[in-house]
Amino acid sequence: MQLDAHDLSALQAASEAPSPRASRVFVSRPRGFTMVEMLVVVVILVILAGIVLLNVNSTQENSQATIAQSNIVNVRDAVMGGPGGPGFYSDMRSVDGYDFDVDFRVEDLFQRPNQHGTATPVDLYDRVKHKGWRGPYLTLTTSFTFPDLNVTAPNEALTWTQRNFISDYGTTGAITLPDPWNAPFVFQNPPVAAGEPSQARLVCAGANGVIDTPPGLFDYQIQYQNTNPTKPKYSDDIVIFLFKADERVRVNP
DSSP: OOOOHHHHHHHHHHHHSOOTTTTOOOOOOOOOOOHHHHHHHHHHHHHHHHHHHHHHHHHHHHHHHHHHHHHHHHHHHHHHOBTTBOOHHHHHTTOTTOOHHHHOOGGGGTSOOBOTTSSOBOOBOBTTTTBSBOOOOSOOSSOOBOOOTTSBOTTOSSBTTTTTOOGGGOOTTOBOOBOTTSOBOEEEOOOOOTTSOOOOEEEEOTTTTOOOSOTTOOHHHHHHHHHOTTSOOOTTOEEEESSOTTOSOEEOO
16 A cells, blocks of 8 residues: 555654653652651650750759758748747747757747656746747648658658658657658757857758768768768758858758
């Protein structure tokens, strides 16, 4: 069969037209994350979360330490007198049947103590004689009592005795003042020789909840331990002395 010129032109045009396969359009799709990349992202997020948590905990501990320092000064002022007027010591130092150096506990600021060795309460304040108990000398915002020394506190592994709290510090069940870590503030008064300065002091156990300042330790020993790197330091106790005008609050590092 012979083709004329018109047929030849049509066949040439058809041969030059793109085939359906040649005109196919490919759409690129985004590549997904690999397992390694996902693990890297997770690790970074965990690290960032840990950093944030550490900062939050550090801020909280600093805040609690500041509150404890403020509270221990308030206790000292309640005992020794302060901006609010005379304190427990001036009211009670000449009361019959009560020896401050021997008998005082922080709980005495909140409830009338008994005469030494008896079940008889001391006298209430006499405005003529200017002596007697006229508490409470502090106000509690939350109810707190001195613990049973043989039990453990919530979320603690050690008993109060193992945390160096002793019966001289308080009476089980007596209302007293808690620190920000829910341990009671305590009073220590190491005996001194005649003519030596009083070592009477208030102690806060600090964040670790342990009284690391021995009750017989003298002031110069506490200072020595804190300044000499070859000696053990007394944890994070907060200590304030009652009869030292040059001391307000010492935080044992």
